[in-house]
Amino acid sequence: MPALDPILADIDRDLDTSLERLFAFLRIPSISTDPAYAAECRRAAEWLRADLAAMGFEASLRETGGHPVVLGHAPKANAPHVLFYGHYDVQPVDPLELWETPPFEPRLVTLPDGRRAISARGACDDKGQVMTFLEACRAWKAIHGELPVGVTVLIEGAEEDGSKHLPEWVEANRAELKADLVLVCDTGMWDRDTPAITSSLRGLAYFEVFVTCADRDLHSGLFGGAAANPIRVLSRIIADLHDAEGRVTLPGFYDGVRQPPPEVLERWRALDLTPESFLGPIGLSVPAGERDRMLIEQIQSRPTCDANGIIGGYTGEGTKTVIASRASAKISFRLVDDQDPKALDRSFRAFVQARIPADCSVEIVTHKGSRAIALPFDMPALGAAGRALAAEWGTAPVAIGSGGSIPIVGDFKRSLGLDTLLIGFGLDDDRVHSPNEKYDLQSFHKGTRSWARILAALAEGT
Known part of the structure; x- marks a missing residue:
């Protein structure tokens, strides 16, 4: 396996330039739900295609019944192959008057607690998250000339509009999307310093x-x-x-x-999610779900x-x-x-x-x-990704279920027969879909380093 340390060092050195690339992407107002922005959605797709091609991917735009799909291939013989999914479209910005800075003029801001963050529509959902993966691929290519695993990149342009045409497109292109595993970066951390892997979706x-x-x-x-x-x-x-x-x-x-294994329940119990911390900020105090279940079960596994x-x-x-x-x-x-x-x-x-x-x-x-989607608790890729995240963040990731639903993950399972690892670096205060959306600079930087480690771990198969 090629050395990982030079790749991480390259990511650190290249942080300012990687932010410039992200800012160029964020400046494109790719609002998929408004027909007036159809040309901007296509411009965002073309920007991604060009960026992938510059990295050496075989990259193209593929037409759907709506906004185009961006597809990039970087095969590698005798190695695992992953399919990375994300989306380049963003939510509308209304009400515009509530934005502290223009939504499509990205900038670094300092938060009241001293954190540095990227402020723009799409900073977290999902352009910033997509770019953590692409920047990790760029560093691997820059240092070693190739990726440690085969990679197909699939970035759609209508996730915020319900991915209306994507399931049909995936079904029609099953052969070209053949892989061993799907990776998605459109989820969040447990907290600012604790990574998470979403192991199930309701x-x-x-x-x-x-x-x-x-x-x-x-x-x-x-x-x-x-x-x-x-x-x-x-x-x-x-x-x-x-x-x-x-x-x-x-x-x-x-x-x-099904009942989660006792060791999983014990890990969830140790997270100590309380009504005060979870319900208090929204003005409530008493969990309303099944009385014999922990709060964390009520919101993710029940x-x-x-x-x-x-x-x-x-x-x-x-x-x-x-x-x-x-x-x-x-x-x-x-x-x-x-x-x-x-x-x-x-x-x-x-x-x-x-x-x-x-x-x-x-x-x-x-x-x-x-239908619900759940990864086997003993899945090797889950363990490999977990160890890679722990190496980067200094703490073991939390394997959690998501109370929300991402239907395309089910389509990947039904059409392609593939399980999906959902690993993201968003935070609860990122104001996704709201005015003043942001993405912590630490999430972007360490997210990129995390993906570099995960790719190496998946290549080793441990």
């Missing part, structure tokens, strides 16, 4: 429920007490979804939910059910005494392990239908969901 099932009772809105003084009220019907359905202990009551809901909205009746200013004819609710479930979205769909529909009065009707709309 899946998602999402429903809209429309309950209709009378054929028109009714005067509550004339019909109150006799006419069925769809808001009351929906409220009962939502209330019945949980018991007094915080468990979801759908029949079969916990089928496929399935959930939430009412995301309820609509019905008069909601304007003042009073209007009506019984609504129709009411609706939006309800989502976060899934874990082997929970089956199709089985959940059947159970939820039966649960709702059983609570609809005989003279009322219900329509249930199922939106596209995704």
